[in-house]
Amino acid sequence: MKELSFYQKLERIPILKLTVVYAIGLFTARVLKLSPVWFQYLQYSLFLLTGIILCCYMIKGRFFIYSYLIGYYMLILLFAAWQFWRNDPLYVRNHFSHFELDSYVVDITEEPKVKSGIIRFSAEVIGGYSQGSFIATTGKIIVSLKSRAKIQFQYADQIWLKGNMLSVPPPLNPLEFDYKEHLERAGIYHQIFLRADNYGLIAQGASQSTDITGMALKTRGYFLRKLRHYFEKEEYFSIAAALLYGFRGDVDEETIRTFTNTGTIHVLSVSGMHVAVLFGFLSLVFRYIPLRPMLNWLPFVITFSAIWLYAFITGLDPPIARAAIMISFVLSAQYFKRNSSTLNALVAAATVILLLSPRAIMNVGFQLSFLAVLGMILFLPIFEKMIVAKNLVLRFFRDTVGISIAAQILTTPLTLYYFGQFPTYFLLANLLVDFPSTLAMYLGFVMTINPIDWLNEILGNLLENLIRFMLYCLNSIDHLAFSTIKINIIDNGLLFLSYAAISSFLYAYQWKDKKYHYLGLLCVTGIMIIDINQQMINKNTERFRVYNTRNELTVAYFKNRRAIIYSTFDSLNHKALQYACGREIQVLTADGNIQFIPLNGKAIRNNYLIELPIGKVVVMEYFEDALPQADLLVIRKNAIHKLSAAVRIISPKQVILDGSNSLKKSLQAQVVLYSLGIKSYIIKDNFAYVWDKESL
Numbered sequence: 001m002k003e004l005s006f007y008q009k010l011e012r013i014p015i016l017k018l019t020v021v022y023a024i025g026l027f028t029a030r031v032l033k034l035s036p037v038w039f040q041y042l043q044y045s046l047f048l049l050t051g052i053i054l055c056c057y058m059i060k061g062r063f064f065i066y067s068y069l070i071g072y073y074m075l076i077l078l079f080a081a082w083q084f085w086r087n088d089p090l091y092v093r094n095h096f097s098h099f100e101l102d103s104y105v106v107d108i109t110e111e112p113k114v115k116s117g118i119i120r121f122s123a124e125v126i127g128g129y130s131q132g133s134f135i136a137t138t139g140k141i142i143v144s145l146k147s148r149a150k151i152q153f154q155y156a157d158q159i160w161l162k163g164n165m166l167s168v169p170p171p172l173n174p175l176e177f178d179y180k181e182h183l184e185r186a187g188i189y190h191q192i193f194l195r196a197d198n199y200g201l202i203a204q205g206a207s208q209s210t211d212i213t214g215m216a217l218k219t220r221g222y223f224l225r226k227l228r229h230y231f232e233k234e235e236y237f238s239i240a241a242a243l244l245y246g247f248r249g250d251v252d253e254e255t256i257r258t259f260t261n262t263g264t265i266h267v268l269s270v271s272g273m274h275v276a277v278l279f280g281f282l283s284l285v286f287r288y289i290p291l292r293p294m295l296n297w298l299p300f301v302i303t304f305s306a307i308w309l310y311a312f313i314t315g316l317d318p319p320i321a322r323a324a325i326m327i328s329f330v331l332s333a334q335y336f337k338r339n340s341s342t343l344n345a346l347v348a349a350a351t352v353i354l355l356l357s358p359r360a361i362m363n364v365g366f367q368l369s370f371l372a373v374l375g376m377i378l379f380l381p382i383f384e385k386m387i388v389a390k391n392l393v394l395r396f397f398r399d400t401v402g403i404s405i406a407a408q409i410l411t412t413p414l415t416l417y418y419f420g421q422f423p424t425y426f427l428l429a430n431l432l433v434d435f436p437s438t439l440a441m442y443l444g445f446v447m448t449i450n451p452i453d454w455l456n457e458i459l460g461n462l463l464e465n466l467i468r469f470m471l472y473c474l475n476s477i478d479h480l481a482f483s484t485i486k487i488n489i490i491d492n493g494l495l496f497l498s499y500a501a502i503s504s505f506l507y508a509y510q511w512k513d514k515k516y517h518y519l520g521l522l523c524v525t526g527i528m529i530i531d532i533n534q535q536m537i538n539k540n541t542e543r544f545r546v547y548n549t550r551n552e553l554t555v556a557y558f559k560n561r562r563a564i565i566y567s568t569f570d571s572l573n574h575k576a577l578q579y580a581c582g583r584e585i586q587v588l589t590a591d592g593n594i595q596f597i598p599l600n601g602k603a604i605r606n607n608y609l610i611e612l613p614i615g616k617v618v619v620m621e622y623f624e625d626a627l628p629q630a631d632l633l634v635i636r637k638n639a640i641h642k643l644s645a646a647v648r649i650i651s652p653k654q655v656i657l658d659g660s661n662s663l664k665k666s667l668q669a670q671v672v673l674y675s676l677g678i679k680s681y682i683i684k685d686n687f688a689y690v691w692d693k694e695s696l
Contacts, residue, residue: 012341012344013341013343013344013347014344015347015348015351016347018076018351019347019350019351019354021073021076021077021080022076022079022080022351022354023080023350023354023361024077024080025076025077025078025079025080025081025084026080026083026084026354026358026359026361027361028077028081029080029081029083029084029085030084030362032081033085033088033090034085036090036091039085039090039091042078042081042082043082045078046075046078046079046082049071049074049075049078050075052067052071053068053071053072053075056068056071080358083355083358084358084359087187088189089139089189089190092138092139094136094137094138095137095138095139096125096128096137096138096139096165096190097139097165097189097190099128099130099135099137100130101128101129101130101135101137102128102129102130102131102162103128103129103160103161103162104125104127104128104129104160104161104162104165105125105126105127105128105129105134105158105159105160105202106123106124106125106126106141106143106158106159106161107123107124107126107156107157107158107205108121108122108123108153108154108155108156108157108158108159108205109121109122109123109124109140109155110122110155111154111155111217112153112154112155116575117146118144118145118146119144119145119146119153120142120143120144121142121143121153122140122141122142122143122186122188123140123141123142123143123159124138124139124140125137125138125139125140125141126138126158139189139190140186140187140188140189141165141188141190141191141192142168142183142188142190142191142192143161143191143192143194144191144192144193144194145193145194145195145196145199146195146196153201154204155205155213155214155217156205156214157201157203157204157205158201158202158203158205159199159200159201159202160199160200160201160202161192161194161198161199161200162198162199163192163193163194163195163198164192165190165191165192166190166191166192166193167189167190168180168183168184168188168189168190168191169685172548172580172685172686172687172688173547173548173580173581173584173687173688174545174581174584174688174690175581175583175584175587176579176580176581176583176584177579177583181362184359185357185359185360185362185363186359187359212312213312216309216312216313217313219309219313220245220247220313220314223244223245223313223448224241224245224247226447226448227240227241227244227444227447227448227460229456229460230447230456230457230459230460230461230463231460231463231464232464233464234250235252235255236464236467236468237250238250238251238252238255239251239255239467239470239471240440240444240463240464240467243267243274243437243440243441243444243467244274244440244441244444244445244448245313245314246274246313246314246315246317246320255471258471258474258475258478259474261421261423261478261483261484262423262425262426262429262433262474262477262478262483263408263423263425263426263429263430264426264429264430264433264474267433267437267470274310274314274320274323274441275307275310275311275320275323275324275327276323276327277438277441277442278306278307278310278441278445279303279307279327281441281442281445282299282302282303282306282307283303286299286302286303297335300331300334300335303331304328304331307324307327307328307331308324308328310324311323311324317365318353318357318360318363318365318366318369319365319366319368319369321349321352321353322346322349322350322353322366322369322370322373323349325345325348325349325352325353326342326345326346326348326349326373329344329345329348329349330342330345342377343374343377346370346373346374346377350370353366364414364418367414368411368414368415371410371411371414372407372410372411373407374410375406375407375408375409375410375411376403376406376407378406378410378506379402379405379406379409379506380402380403380406382509383398383402383405383406384398384399384402387402397431400430400431400434400435401427401431404426404427404430404431404434405427408426409502410499410502413490413494413495413498413499413502414495416487416490417490417491417494417495420486420487420490420583420586420587421484421485421486421487421586422484422485422487423483423484424482424483424484424485425477425480425483428477429473429474429477432470432473432474432477433470433473433474436466436469436470437470439466440463440466440467440470443459443462443463443466444463446459447459447460447463486586486587486590487587493530494527494530494531497523497526497527497530498523498527500519500520500523501520501523501524501527502520504516504517504519504520504523505517505520508520538560538561538588539560541559541692541693542557542558542559542613542614542692542693543556543557543558543559543588543690543691543692543693544556544557544558544612544614544690544691544692545557545558545581545584545688545689545690545691546634546656546658546683546688546689547580547581547688548580548658548659548683548686548687548688549567549569549576549577549580549581549659550576550659550660551659551660552567552568552569552576552577552659552660553566553567553568553599553619553634553636553658553660554566554567554568554569554577554580554581555567555610555617555619555634556581556585557612557613557614558588558589559613561588561589561590561593562589562590562593562594562595563585563588563589563593563594563595564595564597564612565585565594565595565596565597566597566598566599566608566610567596567597567598567599568598568599569598570598571596571598572585572594572596581688599619605621605622605637605639606621607619607620607621607622607624607627609628609630614631614693615630615631615632616628616629616630616631616632617630617631617632617633617634618630618632618633618634618650618652619634619636620633620634620635620636620639620646620650621636621637621639622637622639623639623641623642623643623645623646625649627646627649627650628650629649629650629651630650630651630652631652631653631654632652632653632654632655632656633646633647633650633652633654633655633656634655634656634657634658635655635656635657635658635661635669636658636660636661637660637661638660638661638662638665640661640665640668640669640672643669643672643673644672644676647673647676647678652678653678653679654678654679654680654681655669655673655678655679655680655681656680656681656683656689657669657670657680657681657682657683657684658683658684659683659684661682661684662684663682663684663685666682666684667682670682
């Protein structure tokens with residue numbers, strides 16, 4: 001039988017064109033934010049274009065056929081833009097941000113989480129009070145309050161709160177985690193911080209909750225309480241809770257870092273592997289249960305229901321939703337005796353998720369999950385064809401290695417784009433962890449449904465030892481030399497060339513077309529040239545930063561993968577410092593090439609002289625006559641008294657007012673400095689001060 005061509009194979013994925021055009025529309029929509037008036041015109045144009053397309057479809061003729069095709073794809077692009085922005089507060093008329101409200105009534109929409117002494121949860125603002133009148137509203141927020149609160153909130157509780165709704169700020173430092181974009185993907189644009197006297201419980205909704213999310217959370221809580229009884233160490237239970245049900249709230253940061261550095265974080269992040277293991281577990285159970293012919297539908301219904309219940313229990317994140325949708329297609333095809341295509345199921349899953357949640361396309365988990373599965377679909381058959389294994393044990397090792405490599409091929413460029421690091425020993429780590437983690441999940445599922453206490457004691461002991469073994473293996477791998485390769489985060493050009501090279505080589509291998517071999521080599525050559533050029537630039541570039549670390553000061557100098565860092569934080573590993581600028585420090589330096597110098601005396605005011613290769617920096621927290629001359633003056637703690645005199649003594653080229661100053665004092669100082677002809681930069685609620693020699 002003649003092998004199908006590339007285009008014939010694409011034709012067998014009926015919704016691929018629609019999905020690709022829709023995805024392009026979503027990617028481009030983020031840069032096309034419109035005014036409310038133009039957004040209204042966009043909605044009108046959708047209805048108008050739909051009518052025109054229907055008319056062209058009904059009227060015969062070559063001109064109308066081409067008009068129909070062009071209009072059809074234009075409609076998808078416009079629909080994608082509308083989908084992306086339709087829930088933005090700017091376009092939602094009854095969003096709470098459009099009203100001046102004194103207090104708010106909200107419904108808790110997730111299980112509250114406690115971290116670092118703060119309770120956080122998302123909530124839906126159903127209304128608020130303005131001068132005694134209640135106004136119905138919509139919109140989501142993130143609520144944060146001290147964990148010492150007397151009231152223990154839970155999902156579906158209705159609460160009253162009073163405070164200032166603040167817009168979520170963008171990242172204020174280079175390479176800082178974009179918390180604003182992270183929340184916007186969930187339709188959240190505002191946050192509120194509360195004191196104990198500014199909130200109260202109106203109604204407990206969890207006991208009355210009959211919606212599927214409430215039932216899923218109750219079910220997960222019951223399963224976790226049951227599992228907790230059979231664990232001696234809290235550390236192992238927290239890993240089991242993450243491994244089985246995606247509950248990572250109690251896993252310590254060191255453990256998460258170990259899994260991340262070894263390339264096995266997917267074990268703790270409930271993903272398609274977990275759904276596949278559950279599917280395999282249920283299939284195994286029903287294989288040995290004799291059923292009458294009239295009950296043949298029962299395994300399908302139970303498996304289908306269990307998979308979606310598990311998806312809701314674990315939070316229905318994009319990787320879980322993708323796996324649940326794909327397995328639902330496979331299950332349905334098996335039950336109705338139809339042919340199934342994994343690639344078709346993958347595209348259908350992506351389409352469903354993006355239609356329900358358009359901003360998921362910007363979610364790193366969504367992108368990595370789909371690329372990992374696509375890599376397995378495309379490259380695993382090649383790997384199996386290259387290495388033929390008839391022995392059962394050899395086949396297991398081949399498949400484990402093949403799956404890891406196939407998933408890594410398409411996810412590596414994106415991982416370098418987002419994180420700038422690569423786990424060197426990911427193959428070894430996955431070999432040592434995948435089988436124990438799968439076995440641990442089987443044990444956990446059996447313990448969940450097993451009512452026999454003494455048997456659960458035995459299984460719990462086995463599960464705890466399996467987790468201990470996994471941690472030992474991963475810690476050992478993480479401490480090996482060069483366990484993680486850290487590089488500069490690649491840009492959009494390198495990302496495009498990387499995927500162009502992979503696609504070219506794959507096409508050339510699959511369809512024996514030499515032209516694409518040369519195209520792939522050309523892309524690789526381009527990557528090498530850009531990388532060498534970037535390394536030369538980085539080697540010769542001096543970088544200076546005054547980071548926005550709120551009330552603290554962090555000054556950094558980088559050159560040739562080395563750094564000198566001065567900070568009022570007591571350690572480079574301080575959580576706030578790592579959150580604000582740890583990622584850039586990691587990217588711009590090599591291990592061990594960081595000189596960290598703490599600046600003492602938080603309780604009292606001090607002045608400091610920082611000497612760097614690019615010049616001298618004076619940090620002034622109070623005025624004194626003996627201030628040294630310097631190229632740069634950093635003012636802290638509202639020390640603007642006698643600012644003119646300080647500037648005359650120091651003679652700086654520029655003055656920076658850091659985040660410890662109030663905005664009012666910073667603006668007053670800026671007026672004085674302007675009158676003196678001195679350049680100034682305010683860091684309060686602003687981006688960090690960034691200086692690169694190459695840009696001068």
